[in-house]
Amino acid sequence: MTKSAAKIRIQKLRKEIEHHRYLYHVQDRIEISDAALDSLKKELQDLEDQFPEFVIPDSPTQRVGGKPLPEFKKVRHTTPIRSLQDAFSEEDLQQWETRNQKLLPGERMQYFAELKLDGLAVILRYEDGVFVQGATRGNGEVGEDVTQNLRTIESIPLRIQLRKSDPRVIEVRGEVVLSRKRFDAINAELIAQGKTTYANPRNLAAGTIRQLDSAKVAERKLEAIVFDILTDVGQRTHEEAHRILVSWGFKTAAFWCERVLGISGAMKFLSHWEDRRVKLPYGIDGAVLVVNDLDQERRLGSVGKADRWMIAYKFAAEQATTVVSDIRVQVGRTGALTPVAIFKPVRVAGTTVSRATLHNADEIARLGLRIGDTVIVQKAGDIIPDIVKVLPNLRTGKERVFHMPKTCPVCGSPIAKNDGQVAHYCTNSHCFAKTREQFYHFVGKSAADIDGLGPKIIDQLLDSGLIADVADLYALKTGDLEPLERFAEKKAENLVQSIQERRVIPLERFLFGLGIRYVGAENALILAREISQRRIDRPLDLWNILREWSVPELQAIEGIGEKIAESIVAEIQTPRIANLLKKLDHVGVRLRTTKYRASGAFAGKTFVLTGTLETLSRDEARLRIVKEGGKVSGSVSGNTQYVVAGESPGSKYAKAKQLGVRILSEKEFLSMLKNNI
Known part of the structure; x- marks a missing residue:
């Protein structure tokens, strides 16, 4: 980059970063994520390092801070809220621990690890057990009085039951958050009204707390999760502080925090949650590691604007x-x-x-x-x-x-775009690109599931002219494959055997593998259940049944909408589908139907799956439920009878508890399948 281009880029970056910093720190509004802002700041820092002559005192890289808005009364915090040190790797955490061990030589340290909620930090003040004031963090020294708005949050108790030993005035610290599900619902309402949607839950939570009309705040259904006691009430560890908070009636992140030993224990906690954070009901922007012992904490003290005894571990930026x-x-x-x-x-x-x-x-x-x-x-x-x-x-x-x-x-054929649709389509039914993608789809795990037949081999078979459609796969012989590059005799035999082992395909997988537009795995399962009531074991049987159905008849099947019905009727009449089904029938492909029960514990019951199951995939669990006569839904409602919860369940689990829906562990679910009682 030339010096003149760098100067222009630096100026634009400064202006953009300052704009977003003002929105975040002063107006509590976000247009981009913290991770995106960090990325812009890093680019600016790198350019200033490369061209130090362009560094100025008021560059975003040279200053910190913010000021409260005048709309709310200012509140000076009794206990200053300090900044957090940041760690991005295990090495950073090791260095942090080493620095602390030098200050407390020979002492063993335990840590309390908890996920860092992506919300708005607040300090709650109680006098004689009664909630009297709530303030935002602000700049750490001075925040804003948002008491009336915080009162609308039901998870904040208006009175807490103090113990005899507790002091008259107590302050706690927490985070105001909005669940992902509630955020999606609010945005859906805005879309229906033709209005602009919010960027993320944190943005909406912060903006809501700053509403002057507390009635509007109540409508948003915010939540507050409390994680620290700022007042000395005799707690000796952070772990004990969490227990006290629960006894006072506060909502805490009890499921997302734990005491750990050493940095190795902390890394296990962090590794566990980093991959699972997207399944949690709230946004998570990292985790906080604190020295669990409060006596050690006091002796470690602080340095600059940050406490020595705590550090924020940043997950990989999303x-x-x-x-x-x-x-x-x-x-x-x-x-x-x-x-x-x-x-x-x-x-x-x-x-x-x-x-x-x-x-x-x-x-x-x-x-x-x-x-x-x-x-x-x-x-x-x-x-x-x-x-x-x-x-x-x-x-x-x-x-x-x-x-x-x-x-x-x-292929160079004309492109068409139908009225009411957003996609452009190639009009050539024999387009090579379409054929290639149809192969990938048909042999995949959710369809024919042919082992050892990946994209590279399919490309090789297509390029050599050995196959033109998926039916040709079933006519392949070992001798056809051996002349191909990297195809020894044994590899050719194994591939032919894998293909022949998938000559009989479950009906629902076969329907999905046909690649009919809008027919996904769940729609295919619904169709298979309906079709299985008739005699069918050959692709031509399927073709004859599908040809009989009209759009209204398909729509009469629960779960099949108008768009799907129209697509099925249109595509089943195309030469591609007709010729493919005839050819698959001719090469000996057969269909296996599932017997679906009409009675038993599953009949007519609606199930929702959440979390990761150890013994079954989602598709397998869904098929077992439908086979037993049940239904599978993607969301929890008053019409849900069971929620099957695997490892790291998401917001559906919390919704089920809220509605009183019965929650089954994987073991209970498997037992129910086995006994169907």
């Missing part, structure tokens, strides 16, 4: 900023064109990513994305990378507007 270098178009198995953003590799959620799907042209328009834009990329858990925001203030004027192609980038 968001980061990067620059889009290109937008390429891929063709899927249904012929849908999907634009994909190509960008400078960036590390997000522990992995390096360099591309993200843009879904369709409407999404590009919604984002206002141009090639060359600086964007925020997000990747949470196992979710594929996604661009969530464009930062237009960082544009240089060299960005380019993207247009969807008018012809297929693979």
